[in-house]
Amino acid sequence: MAEAPVTFDxxxxxxxxxxxxxxxxxxxxxxxxxxxxxxxxxxxxxxxxFFTAGGSNPPSVVFCTVNDxxxxxxDTVLNIEATKEFVVSTVSAPMVVRMNQSSFEYPPDxxxxxxxxxxRAPSIRVAPPGVxxxxxxxxxxxQQIVTHGDGPQASNYIIGEVLLIHVDxxxxxxxxxxxxxxxxxxxxxxxxxxxxxxxxxxxxxRPKTP
Numbered sequence: 001m002a003e004a005p006v007t008f009d010x011x012x013x014x015x016x017x018x019x020x021x022x023x024x025x026x027x028x029x030x031x032x033x034x035x036x037x038x039x040x041x042x043x044x045x046x047x048x049x050f051f052t053a054g055g056s057n058p059p060s061v062v063f064c065t066v067n068d069x070x071x072x073x074x075d076t077v078l079n080i081e082a083t084k085e086f087v088v089s090t091v092s093a094p095m096v097v098r099m100n101q102s103s104f105e106y107p108p109d110x111x112x113x114x115x116x117x118x119x120r121a122p123s124i125r126v127a128p129p130g131v132x133x134x135x136x137x138x139x140x141x142x143q144q145i146v147t148h149g150d151g152p153q154a155s156n157y158i159i160g161e162v163l164l165i166h167v168d169x170x171x172x173x174x175x176x177x178x179x180x181x182x183x184x185x186x187x188x189x190x191x192x193x194x195x196x197x198x199x200x201x202x203x204x205x206r207p208k209t210p
Contacts, residue, residue, distance in 0.1 A: 034048060
C-alpha cells in the first residue's frame with residue numbers, strides 16, 4: 001500500500017520555508033541574466049531563475065523578482081520601471097561562478113558587470129548592454145509589470161517584448177540555436193544547478209493523430 005503524501009500547508013509556513021519548498025518542486029528553471037540601467041545611467045546585472053518564455057505574437061519573455069526581506073523592490077524592477085528597457089542574456093556553464101557572484105546584494109551605485117568581471121556587449125534597440133560572454137542575448141522592451149502581494153518576498157512579474165535576439169554562431173546548427181551546443185544552466189532547489197549537456201538530450205515528437 002502506498003504511503004500517504006506529505007502535504008504542506010503554505011499558509012502555515014514561514015516565507016523562507018515557502019521559497020525553499022517551491023524552488024525544489026518547480027525545477028529545473030532556466031536563468032535570465034538581466035541587465036538594466038537606472039534613469040541616471042547606472043548599470044545593473046542580476047540573475048533570476050523565475051523565468052520563462054511567453055507567446056510569439058508579440059514575442060515575449062517573463063521573469064519574476066521578489067522583494068527583499070524589508071519589502072523593498074530590487075534595483076532591476078526600479079530600473080525597468082523607469083526606462084522600459086532591459087536585456088536578458090542566457091547563462092552557460094562556463095559563466096556560473098561569475099554569474100553567482102553577481103547575485104550578491106551590492107549597493108545601487110555598483111554595476112555588477114564590474115563587480116563580477118563580465119564584458120558589456122552593446123545593444124542596438126535598447127540602452128542596456130548584454131553580457132558578451134553569453135551565447136544568447138535578447139533585447140527587450142517592457143510590456144507590463146504585474147505585482148502579486150506586497151511586503152517581503154512579494155512578486156514582481158516583468159513581461160517584456162523581445163525585439164532582437166543575438167546568437168553566437170558557434171552554438172547554432174542550420175542557422176538556429178542548438179540545445180546540444182548551448183550548455184544551458186538551470187537552477188534547482190537549495191544551491192543545486194544543472195547543466196544541459198548533449199548526452200542528456202532526447203526527443204519525442206508530438207502526436208499527429210488522436
